[in-house]
Every structure is written in structure tokens, then in C-alpha cells.
Amino acid sequence: MSWEFIGKYMPMYQRAAVLTLKIGIIGIAFAILVGLMSALVLYYKVPVIKRIIKMYIELSRNTPLLVQLFFIYYGFPKIGIRLDAEICGVVGLAFLGGSYMAEAFRSGLESIDKIQEESALSLGMTRFQVMRYIIFPQAIATSVPAFMANVIFLLKETSVFSSISLMDLMFTAKDLIGLYYKTTESLFMLVMFYLIILLPVSLLGSLLERRLRYAGFGN
């Protein structure tokens, strides 16, 4: 293993990691937004929109991100929607992640007993107050494990961004392997950088899950 090589190309990997993280975080933020709105539509059984959301969830969950990205990046310009590669990455991640987040939040919302809502209503709360103060905080806490699993899943999914010519970690590794045949070093750095990104999130996830499982609210 050539440490010199590693030192030389470290900045390239750093830039790539920043790009991966940037698109990952923005994409996940939009995925959370899409997921929350979808979950609320499903929870309140909003007519018509509910069916559209269900269709969206099926489409999003049953197709690979890579195919979604190809369609958005190469297909959409043909019907006049031309998006920059980074925006494509964000849109793709939001489209894919939205349905996973929706499921996480929906099952959180549905895990709260109906009678909790009734008891809040009986105190004179409006439907909005019931959601805001009673159901939502509890639902969020219940959906934390699924939520964290989704965050990790989506961060890992960002690895396909190189397919739409974003210079992310995979792109960099493949580039260096192709150019210099320094396979071991290139792959070593690839793994290291993914570990730096994913390990903390994964540890945080299991920490939160353990706390929720054994403690819940109080102590």
C-alpha cells in the first residue's frame, strides 16, 4: 500500500465525500418533508390525494434508485425538464426516500391509540392541537428506529450518484483505479470515507433505539 498515493489523493476524496454528504443531507431533508406530508395525508385519509400518495409509494418502493435517476437525468430533458446533476440527485433521493419516510411516520402515527386522541379531544383540544401536542410527539418517538434505518439506507443509496456523472466517492475511486491501477489504495480510501460518514449515523441509530426500547418516556 502506497501511503504517498493516499496522501496525494486524499483531498480528492474529501471533496467527493463533501459532495456525497451535501446531496445526501439535502435529499434526506426533502425526503423527510415528502414523507411527513404523505404520512399525514394517509393518516387523515384525505380523499383522492390519498390514492395518489399510495400510488407514489408503490412506484417509489418497487423501483431501484439507479433506474429512477436514469429516468430523471437522461429521460426528463427529452420532455423539456432539464435538471442539473446535483439537483437530480436530490430529487431522486427525495422521490425514493419520501416513500420510506412516509411508511416510518405513518406506522408511528398509527401506533398511537385512537383513545389518546379522544382523551385529548375531551379536554377541548382542536384536531390541530391534538396532532401538534399529543399525537405527533409520540408518533415521532415511535418512528425513530425506522427513521434512523431510513437515513442510513438513503446515505448508502447515494453511492449510485456517480452514474449521473456526479463526482462522488464511487466516481473518484473508479477514476483512480482506471487511471493509476492503484486498486488497493483507492478502495481503501473509499471504504474509509464511507465508514467516516456511515459509522457515526449507525451508532447514533442503535443508541437511540436502545434508549427508546428500554426506557421510553421517563427515567
Place this chain on the structure above:
Amino acid sequence: MLDLGIDVLFKGTNFLRLLGGLWVAMRISLISIALSIPLGLLTGVLMTSKSKIIRFIFRVYLEMIRIMPQLVLLFLVYFGTTRALGWNLSGEMASIIVFVLWGTAEMGDLVRGSLISVPKHQYESSEALGMTKGQTYLYIILPQTVRRLLPLSINLITRMIKTTSLVLMIGVVEMLKVAQQIIEANRMTSQNAAFGVFLVVFILYFLVCWPFSRLAGFLEKKWQG
């Protein structure tokens, strides 16, 4: 009318070629699934083993596989082992190795989860009824485990099928690659082919995965109560 470029697929054998590409992806998934399920069952049982060392080893294996994006694993096996072990691995072979390693880990975790999900008093109460250990497993524990496990493993299958789209990135000519070739070859005559062809690829993936997820959802609902 807007030209969506789907007509390209009706030229010559283009659509058949696309389906051929889908078959390559399916073949990789099917072989990997067929190997992962028995290996995963074994791993899952070992993961509930009383031996701390065995549990630890499998835990490390699972976490290591899990934390890496599957594409990184594909790169490691395809580019890394070729270099380190000096063999010549085809993209398809590398894909199968990665998906079996990954599938076994995920399946093992599902099996472990299902096994420990059966409450302890289920064992106790069946033994209190005078059942032997074998009978307890056969009539009480196994049916409950299977009901939990089956929908989850079917979901794993859809995940595997979706993940096979990645093999494009290590040079396997599967559906996406064929799609690219078709679009490229017809660049002059059908400019909008990228929309139509990738739309069809999208739909084909959906058609393959959707029945599995419906089945999983159906079984989950049926066995919930």
C-alpha cells in the same frame, strides 16, 4: 403528439434485447436468493447460539456487510479481489458473490429476529402441556417464526432484485446497459428515446418487484391478527 421515443423499442429485436437484459439481472438475483435463503437460515440459527464467540463473529460479519453500500461491496469484490488474489472474476460472478454475502447477512438477521420474537412463555407453556422440545419447536415455535419471517424474506427478495440494477456499474450488461446501448444506437433517428426507453425500464422493474411486495404485504396483514 409529444414524441416519447418509445417507438425505438418496436424496431427490430430491441424490446427482446431489453428483456434479455432484464433476464440477466433476474438470473443474478435468483441465484443469489436461492443461495442466500438456506445460508441465511443457518446463519440466523447460529446467531441465536448460546456461544458468545459464535454470536460475536456473526455480529461482526453482519455489521460489516451492512454498513457498506452494496456498490462499495461490488467494487471491493470486483476490483479488489481481482488484484489481491490475482484471479479473473467476471462481473456477474462478482455480483453473485456480493449478493450472497449480503443476502445471507440480511436473511440471517431476519431469522434471528423471528426466532427471538417468540416470547419465552410460549416455550414454557408448551412444555407445561407436556410437549417434548421437538414438539414444541415443530408445533408452536416454528409456525410463529415462519409467519413473521415469510413476509420479511419476500421483501428481502424485492430489495435484492432492485439492488441488481447496480451491477451495471461493474460492467455487467443488464437491462439498464442494454437500454443505454439502444438509445445510443438510435441517437440520430429517435432523439427522445432516452425518455421512452428508461420509462419502460422503470415500468419493467416495477412490474417485477410489485407482485412480491404485494404478496409480502398481504401475508403480513393476514398473519397479523
Place this chain on the structure above:
Amino acid sequence: MAEKLLRIENLIKSYDNLTVLNGINLEVNQGEVVVLVGPSGCGKSTLLRCINGLEPIQNGAVRLEDEVIQHGSKNLPDLRQKIGMVFQSYELFPHLTVLENLMIAPSKVQKRKKEEIKREALELLTRVGLADKANQYPRQLSGGQKQRVAIVRALCMHPEILLFDEVTAALDPEMVREVLDVMLELAKQGRTMVIVTHEMQFARAVADRVIFLDGGKIVEEASPDEFFDAPKTERAKKFLNVFSFERVENK
């Protein structure tokens, strides 16, 4: 007699084809304690839920001081502030401490001052013997303690009438008493209450009037002594017999 607080006229409630309440007429006076008894499935819990507008009704009307309580109507949150309800399963909010449980509705719904609510909440907690639990979470309390907190939570809204839906049914026997004592105390203070219960001795002690429901109808209505000592209808006699045992002979 005092003014009528709650008036129920010809209430009919059905789920699909099943009629649960079939023409209920009931008036509750200011300061009166009415106990609803009857076999399970007779509709007494449903009646309470209708009084609180938690269920849509098919016919008739529920009025609180001349205002109509109707499921889904706009003024329901306002009306519900005047009706305190306590559930069998406590339904404290698990993500809030005891004190927060007591304060959330007065502060968010009635927009009262935090300090004032807190003072009142702590005072009421002290009255039910739970002052030291103010900062704990519901899951750290016993069932009886939770139910006392739930009662206090309803009281903090200054309701004009209190509804109790089998509030001791989920409790271990030794905890039943502590909850019933709180309710007896409220009765002494002259609160208006409608209570659904299976505790017959308690019903007798607390009630001004006993209503016996069966098959979705009011079958008998009497003072507690009359009802328990000399029920007029066969159905009431049969129902009350369930609570007494005969000695096992030939042992």
C-alpha cells in the same frame, strides 16, 4: 330542584345495523350524581361518549345548558371544555410528565396563565395525595395513581360536569378504593357527575339517582336505596343477582 345542566332527548345511536342506544331520555341536574349501571354491552359507555360528542348520533339531541353537542360540529372544543371525561384506560399522555399532563389543556386550550394553572394543579395533586409525583412520567405510576391524575387533569379544566367511564375496571382490587375515594370526595363537593361503574356498593354510596340500562334503553330509574333493595323490573333483579353468590352446598 336545581336547574337542568344536561338534557338528552330521544337519543338513538347505531353502528351500521346494530342499534346501541334506542331512545334515551335523561336529564341531569346541577350538582347531581347519576350512576349508570347495566350488563356489559348495554350501551352505557356509548352513552357517555355521545354526551362528549365522540360519537355521531342518528337521532335525538344532547344539550348542555341549551347548547347542542354534536359530533363534528365547530363549537365542540368549546363545549368539551365544560365536560370533563375520565377513561377506563386513564389515557394520560405518556410523553408528558404528570404536571405537563395537567397543564397542557388549560394552557393551550384555555390560554390561562402558566403560574396560575401550576398552582392549581399542584394543589389538586396534593388533595389526591400525589404531590410528589408531579415531575414523574405516567409509566412510573401505578394504575390507581394514573387514574387519580386523570381525574385531576379533567378537574383542571374547571368542567361543569364530569363523566367517568368505568374508571376502576382496569385497576387491581387494592387500588380501586383510592380512586373511588377521590370520586366520593368530589360528590361531597357538589360536583355534577355521570358515572358508569360496576362497583355496586360504591354506586349505592355515591349516587343521587341510579339509571339501569339494558338493551340500549333505560329500563329502570330510581334512588339508590330503592334500586338496590327493591328493584321493580325483572331485568334489574336478574342483573343485581349477578353480584351475589350462593354458598356451595354438598361440600
